[in-house]
Amino acid sequence: SEELAALFGPGVREEVLAAAAGTGRQDVLAELDPAAVTPSVELLRTILRYAGGLPEARIAALRPLVRRLVDELTRRLATRLRPALTGTTTARPTRRPGGRLDLPRTLRANLATARRTADGTVRVIPEKPVFRSRARRSADWRLILVTDVSGSMEASTIWSALTASVLAGVPTLSTHFLAFSTEVVDLTGHVHDPLSLLLEVSVGGGTHIAAGLRHARELIEVPSRTLVVVISDFEEGAPPAGLLAEVRALVNTGCHVLGCASLDDAGRPRYSTGMAGQLVAAGMPVAALSPLELARWIWEKTA
Structure with a gap:
């Protein structure tokens, strides 16, 4: 493990160790660096498969690695799924600050404040800004x-x-x-x-x-x-x-x-x-x- 890191860098070291774990080498699991390992479902599956037969102390030592794999895989999956789920909430206009400014609605709501300046440009004073908040589209x-x-x-x-x-x-x-x-x-x-x-x-x-x-x-x-x-x-x-x-x-x-x-x-x-x-x-x-x-x-x- 040390020679791999010295010759080829930590990235290659983690790849080789992960591959070894995949072939059944339980002893290399403790050598994997949670911060450097490449997350994959295959590696997570290997660790979970062997965790059932390990003593509690060994499982506790593996938790940071499993946590890193799970967090990263969940983050990647969420990035893919959220666009398909964005319809579960819809934007609605509100006068309460907190969301993004709804510029078209703000302009329409404040047309009465429009004034022409000396240089001929028109300026609108947004006395009543309209924001966009998230609203539930339907019942739970x-x-x-x-x-x-x-x-x-x-x-x-x-x-x-x-x-x-x-x-x-x-x-x-x-x-x-x-x-x-x-x-x-x-x-x-x-x-x-x-x-x-x-x-x-x-x-x-x-x-x-x-x-x-x-x-x-x-x-x-x-x-x-x-x-x-x-x-x-x-x-x-x-x-x-x-x-x-x-x-x-x-x-x-x-x-x-x-x-x-x-x-x-x-x-x-x-x-x-x-x-x-x-x-x-x-x-x-x-x-x-x-x-x-x-x-x-x-x-x-x-x-």
């Missing part, structure tokens, strides 16, 4: 992310957690995060802290999508203002009849439902097309969406 919506954390969903689970934390910052959304394998765990209390959320998620086990949807249905208060998004490979481990019944029950409440197919490391969809077809027939659309495309779907539904 409830977003329930039902996330498959079975053993085959490792990469998608990380993206789901990061996306949930970004969406939790949207003022018109109340974001809930349900993690399920054969059991269902409500991690909504951690949704504003992606690091805490990722450390709480336990990846592994089987798949019981129906149980996750049943729990989601219990959280619905205003169906017309509720979005239920299932992120899974749809390899249901329980009898399909139970899952299809839960989907129909959700659809019948009047809420908006969507199935998001899991993506592999290369961004290709990886899911049971047969089960997805049955879910579509039951009333739940299924699509392979990136986090950005999911944000656009949310904006379209809440418009």
